[in-house]
Amino acid sequence: MLNVIGGSASTYLAYKISRVGQFPIIPIESKVFPDGERYVRVLGDVEGKRIALIQSMYRNPDSYLIEFIFISRTLKELGAKEVIGVIPYFPYARQDTRFNPGEAVSLDIVSRLIEESNVDKVITVDMHLHRYSSIKEVFRIPAENISAVDEIARYLANNYKLESPVIIGPDEESEQWAKRAASVLECDYDVLEKRRISAEEVEIVPRKVSVKGRDVVIVDDIISTGGTMAEAIKMLLKQGARRVIGACTHAILAGNALERIYRAGAHDVIATDTVPSPISVVSVAELLAKTLREHD
Amino acid sequence: MLNVIGGSASTYLAYKISRVGQFPIIPIESKVFPDGERYVRVLGDVEGKRIALIQSMYRNPDSYLIEFIFISRTLKELGAKEVIGVIPYFPYARQDTRFNPGEAVSLDIVSRLIEESNVDKVITVDMHLHRYSSIKEVFRIPAENISAVDEIARYLANNYKLESPVIIGPDEESEQWAKRAASVLECDYDVLEKRRISAEEVEIVPRKVSVKGRDVVIVDDIISTGGTMAEAIKMLLKQGARRVIGACTHAILAGNALERIYRAGAHDVIATDTVPSPISVVSVAELLAKTLREHD
């Protein structure tokens, strides 16, 4: 039987997973002293137990990573049999190679730190993979990257009366999510591409479909500064879209991202609760509970 | 020949050590993206080189620790021959055991993280050792804990006309620093102890010496919230001390520590530059340069 522990980045999500999945939760005490040092204490017996340690690593990734390491190493010292690291938002995924000489390959280093901290298995949600074709290449321990796009698509189906909908991925990498969302919503999908229309001008348009008069949903894995999403929304509205809704798994929303997206003309914008935010209306708790049950 | 690299917590100190010690410096680029992720790049050839990586870990220890790990692991990937981790302020030293069941033993975990990050040797300054009698027990790699108390004592001798001075350690653990400072200043020293004067009242007084009419210097390794220092100052002034000066190696100064100490009646308060602060008037650059030369 799996037990659940939530790091301080994912207290709420851990309790939700515990409830919907009927996993016992083991509480922790976690605080930061005035001098900036974190204190962590596991408040329950973990000896011989299998533990799912839930910790999303958004906005303050270094602090949440260290807390994760403190907990996972302590669990094994206390006799836990297995630690499954559930990291709904996995940070540093962009820096997956040395783009310039001398750069730290942060993704590799963070993955090693997690493996070396007695974690037996890693579960992530819509981790952004560029140069790796699978999460199994990122980690040397068993690892699984699940997608929340079905949950997002179902939320869209239930909460918006979409008219003649089309799902758009803002770039080629997001085609996978657009395709999958479209299959749930039983509608078209496409991705945007840059098209040169003159020496000076570039147009960003869907490869094949027309958005004229249709409800468009832009689906991406992450909204960070909001630049990509805002640009796509403006373009699609200019091309005659009826309404444009932005949807993503991870609402990092750095700086004034949300304002930029609304200002661009978004009808609405939604995300999951892998990263807490005002737009995190779709929960991944059921999805993660189901995944954990498969590992139970 | 040693080369010096400074993490972003110790940029200034690294350049100072490089200058006074005539060690070539290798610059880095280090920044935090709007989404909170750190980017690190080493801007020079390190292949086959021996590197002293300077990074104090104060106030934001988790962020500085991760940056240190990013740099040290990258140095070895880039072919560096040896990495000496110079950590002037070493964090998490208080949590050196499991005081209560379930607690993370942070000091051990942080030490392991550093060892596992390809560091060959560690140098710290006045690391606070409680249950360990030597830094050699903390680390499984060569490690050295040097003291800045001579530098502090010389600064006191040069900058204050101390009258009939006496050095006071606020508790037994600080006797070592009091004694050493007293030998530089060629004066008395003592430590404070609690003495019960009635069922309700406790007095905090020096064990043996009288401070009446004398200039007192309280010497400690660290000022964190300032509580210990402020209390000692009040007591010693009440017992007739002429002036009380606070001195420490690490000026963490959490919250309103400085205000508390001055309000208690401190004539002045000084510290070294292991932790940058307005009172960090004594530099450890010469001391660290000298220590590094011995490892050269």
Add this chain to the structure above:
Amino acid sequence: MLNVIGGSASTYLAYKISRVGQFPIIPIESKVFPDGERYVRVLGDVEGKRIALIQSMYRNPDSYLIEFIFISRTLKELGAKEVIGVIPYFPYARQDTRFNPGEAVSLDIVSRLIEESNVDKVITVDMHLHRYSSIKEVFRIPAENISAVDEIARYLANNYKLESPVIIGPDEESEQWAKRAASVLECDYDVLEKRRISAEEVEIVPRKVSVKGRDVVIVDDIISTGGTMAEAIKMLLKQGARRVIGACTHAILAGNALERIYRAGAHDVIATDTVPSPISVVSVAELLAKTLREHD
């Protein structure tokens, strides 16, 4: 016709109010420079217009207050006819008098700063009033304090199958909210009181009702450190409550508040979106839109 502007603390809420209330929104650009200074620009014509400026002031109240002041003063310089300050979470309400000589009466100072910044009217949600009997005494300009307790009660009715429910206020001041929630849910209510049971022991119990075997909802205006809520939950479970749900308007959730509440045994805990948080499931957008329509 009212126009809506959202400060960066309430971007999402402002767009939601604009949508449900059919108020045109005027976008802004707001960012913080690397040196820590904020930049604000109103991106639309406001001359002669009436503006509802939405800015909740949670967690970083000083930064959000300054941004509010920058915007409201600029609006009047740009010719706006009226500025209604909508401050869903109003900070500094506790410090409403000089408890000790020399203290700043923060509530008064913040209220004056808002009045002096060309605000014509203030609307708050469940502002915590202790020594003032009405918000009209706090401000010298028209002011209205609306309550979200009906919205919270309706959410509870729709989302939990409450068995033999009773609403509990954790102290006398919260009786007003408990009473009102109970009238929506058509059930009992009570408040907790301290009862001395021996020289050493104090019991915290409802004044009149028994919670044995019943679903209990604790209703308060704010959850800050979570101490009051956690204590009440433990007590009520000990007294035989079937399930205890915490509910509040403002989810400040400082430090590990959420963990404390769940660890105390909460079945669930909910709040409104005056303060964004993972538990902010009840929206005040409709309520605020309705209130603004009355001022239209």
Add this chain to the structure above:
Amino acid sequence: MLNVIGGSASTYLAYKISRVGQFPIIPIESKVFPDGERYVRVLGDVEGKRIALIQSMYRNPDSYLIEFIFISRTLKELGAKEVIGVIPYFPYARQDTRFNPGEAVSLDIVSRLIEESNVDKVITVDMHLHRYSSIKEVFRIPAENISAVDEIARYLANNYKLESPVIIGPDEESEQWAKRAASVLECDYDVLEKRRISAEEVEIVPRKVSVKGRDVVIVDDIISTGGTMAEAIKMLLKQGARRVIGACTHAILAGNALERIYRAGAHDVIATDTVPSPISVVSVAELLAKTLREHD
């Protein structure tokens, strides 16, 4: 007789001014609660007294501004006769006009907030004035802007064996400081200008002097991101300067400013203690004490 109070941004500077100027200090208690709200208490009798309130407003200007306002308004409520606002680093000076429609003119708003908070007079150090020719135009109350450039120049004279020195201002606005420093050091000065050397290339060179083989000191009011300073250092070294030292009044040092400057080849870089930093080696305490004595 003036009394001194230090806000939490300038605790150390206030005590130093109090000591060198023989002004009595009135302590305060200032802290931030876990919910982010600041608490301020003046710990001494101020009735009928004249108070110099020292608060520099760097890096977290909004938080320090609110604290300043809390204290200054409280002082008058408590019966203080006069409040002199000593703001060594005055923030928001760049935004002194509406560069684009809709922008907040932050400098004006912040100045008004200070005037309206019962401040009788303002003293700043090397406030950056662009469009205003004098601080007297910025404020409607008496105001004085003093310069620390003499202190900086004297420090340079005493601590570096400058060979054939020349003082350089990085742009026209900084000519005033270059000139004044040169007169203390009895040497040449000049400012940099951009010179087009071909259709594509621009050169940045001193207007008249040659720096070849000479020690150059670049003098500016502020180092923020370090870009201007780093660029100037690189250019001057390329033009044959022997050593280049950077000097400024305010060491804001945002992000990796210090690293950029050293990496550009700076021999050293120094600043005053209006803003605490590792390079703040020149104190303005004497200068401010002298200025306050003139107002005594």
